[in-house]
Amino acid sequence: MHDEPTIALEADGRAVAFAPGKGGPVISADKDVALAKAGDPGALRRLYEEHRERVFRTAYRYSGSTQDAEDILQETFIKAFARIRTFDPRISPKFSSWLLTICVNTALDALRGRGRRKSSKHVSLADIRDDIPADGPSPEAAAARSLAVERIRETLRVLSRGQRAVFDLRFNELMDIKDIAGALGCSESNVKTQLARALSKLRKTLDPERGRS
Amino acid sequence: MNCLEFQDLIVVGIHGRLTAAQRGEIDRHRAVCEECAALYERQAPLIGLREEDVKRHASAALPDWERSWAAISERSLSRQRRPARLFASVPLWAPAAAAVLLVFVLGYIAGRGLFVDTTGPASRTAALPPSGLPSPLTFAEYADNLKPVLASFINRGDVPVPEKLRALEHRIIRDMLTETRALKSLAAESGDASRRDLLLDLEFVLTSLANLTPGDTESAVHLERMIREKDVAPRLRELASHATI
Numbered sequence: 001m002h003d004e005p006t007i008a009l010e011a012d013g014r015a016v017a018f019a020p021g022k023g024g025p026v027i028s029a030d031k032d033v034a035l036a037k038a039g040d041p042g043a044l045r046r047l048y049e050e051h052r053e054r055v056f057r058t059a060y061r062y063s064g065s066t067q068d069a070e071d072i073l074q075e076t077f078i079k080a081f082a083r084i085r086t087f088d089p090r091i092s093p094k095f096s097s098w099l100l101t102i103c104v105n106t107a108l109d110a111l112r113g114r115g116r117r118k119s120s121k122h123v124s125l126a127d128i129r130d131d132i133p134a135d136g137p138s139p140e141a142a143a144a145r146s147l148a149v150e151r152i153r154e155t156l157r158v159l160s161r162g163q164r165a166v167f168d169l170r171f172n173e174l175m176d177i178k179d180i181a182g183a184l185g186c187s188e189s190n191v192k193t194q195l196a197r198a199l200s201k202l203r204k205t206l207d208p209e210r211g212r213s
Numbered sequence: 214m215n216c217l218e219f220q221d222l223i224v225v226g227i228h229g230r231l232t233a234a235q236r237g238e239i240d241r242h243r244a245v246c247e248e249c250a251a252l253y254e255r256q257a258p259l260i261g262l263r264e265e266d267v268k269r270h271a272s273a274a275l276p277d278w279e280r281s282w283a284a285i286s287e288r289s290l291s292r293q294r295r296p297a298r299l300f301a302s303v304p305l306w307a308p309a310a311a312a313v314l315l316v317f318v319l320g321y322i323a324g325r326g327l328f329v330d331t332t333g334p335a336s337r338t339a340a341l342p343p344s345g346l347p348s349p350l351t352f353a354e355y356a357d358n359l360k361p362v363l364a365s366f367i368n369r370g371d372v373p374v375p376e377k378l379r380a381l382e383h384r385i386i387r388d389m390l391t392e393t394r395a396l397k398s399l400a401a402e403s404g405d406a407s408r409r410d411l412l413l414d415l416e417f418v419l420t421s422l423a424n425l426t427p428g429d430t431e432s433a434v435h436l437e438r439m440i441r442e443k444d445v446a447p448r449l450r451e452l453a454s455h456a457t458i
Contacts, residue, residue: 044289048282056276061267070276074284081289085370091430125227125259149266152259156228171229185434202224203217206256 033095037085044081051096055103061172062107064150072110076103092182100173101183104165125155125205155205163198166191214242219249226260317361352452355396359389366422367437390419411448
């Protein structure tokens with residue numbers, strides 16, 4: 001019996017996959033996404049190969065460790081594949097945006113699990129920049145720069161979880177407001193409000209003593 | 214660009230990624246604003262540092278892709294390797310939905326007789342057992358009846374629900390709405406503000422559910438967000454742990 005999903009392309013370029021016993025056609029803007037929704041293991045593999053490096057880079061941006069980033073990568077794809085039938089291109093048009101949002105949330109959960117949310121008052125970047133050595137190839141300079149990066153990352157704890165997610169999706173993943181709203185399931189005005197609050201909080205860490213904010 | 218927008222771009226440069234256009238805007242503004250130029254000089258060592266670190270380390274120490282795929286596929290694909298089902302034409306969600314609905318309907322029918330009539334104080338008194346003891350209705354029973362309704366909505370998939378099932382769900386939601394309004398009146402009369410507030414939220418949720426049309430994804434997503442943001446499930450659990458009304 002023929003159990004493999006079949007696929008057809010509509011006039012507008014959207015892909016429609018038909019899988020026996022899966023409850024009807026699955027429509028998606030992306031052929032592999034449509035096939036993956038219909039249960040095709042080959043399509044899952046192709047989606048993994050297409051998006052793995054970007055997901056890994058995003059995970060690393062949060063964790064600062066290759067091992068932790070690999071764990072976040074795996075968890076992201078496992079969650080995404082488990083929920084792939086709920087991916088709706090009408091709400092979140094790009095699969096990559098949807099996937100990166102899962103990655104950001106997974107990374108934030110992992111950070112919370114590591115108990116790194118400490119007191120967030122009176123955080124300043126001034127102390128950090130004074131400790132950065134002049135650019136150089138020495139191991140000491142590299143170690144000092146890594147430490148500075150770690151401290152910059154910790155400065156972000158002034159943000160709430162939602163503000164952090166929106167900020168990163170906008171300014172690290174360079175997603176537009178509409179995509180972020182779709183991927184997070186909220187309104188565009190909500191995204192803009194969260195972004196404004198995040199920027200306001202981070203502005204205060206630039207030079208608190210000058211009171212420019 | 215004003216000075217505040219300039220500071221925002223400095224923040225983006227430190228914690229995010231600047232586009233070429235944004236770098237140009239920074240250069241243009243600091244050429245005409247001494248104060249912002251000074252701020253830029255102070256922050257310059259931090260700008261791009263984090264992104265450079267990501268590029269350097271995340272590219273140099275890529276994981277073993279095959280090992281990661283093995284871990285992912287083991288957990289993802291195993292769900293799809295189920296033995297052939299006897300009724301292959303029945304959608305996967307149908308048995309679970311039927312079970313949830315059956316439990317709910319049985320619980321609802323069993324609990325229905327225990328609810329007091331809330332049309333007025335006199336009728337409530339009449340509904341009490343002859344002994345004069347309080348009604349045996351508990352918030353736990355109400356919460357148990359409501360949970361499947363909320364769970365069914367939160368866990369909805371993108372597969373269309375058959376018309377008959379949707380009509381039954383709709384009837385149950387309307388009945389739960391009646392019960393919720395009755396309980397809200399009781400909570401208001403007893404002066405229990407936290408219970409009344411929760412029941413008000415639940416009344417709103419159930420009214421929205423009753424008016425939700427199939428395919429109105431945007432409203433469904435907003436309603437789901439509202440349920441999560443207002444912590445409806447934890448508050449319902451807490452309510453369930455309380456004693457009788």
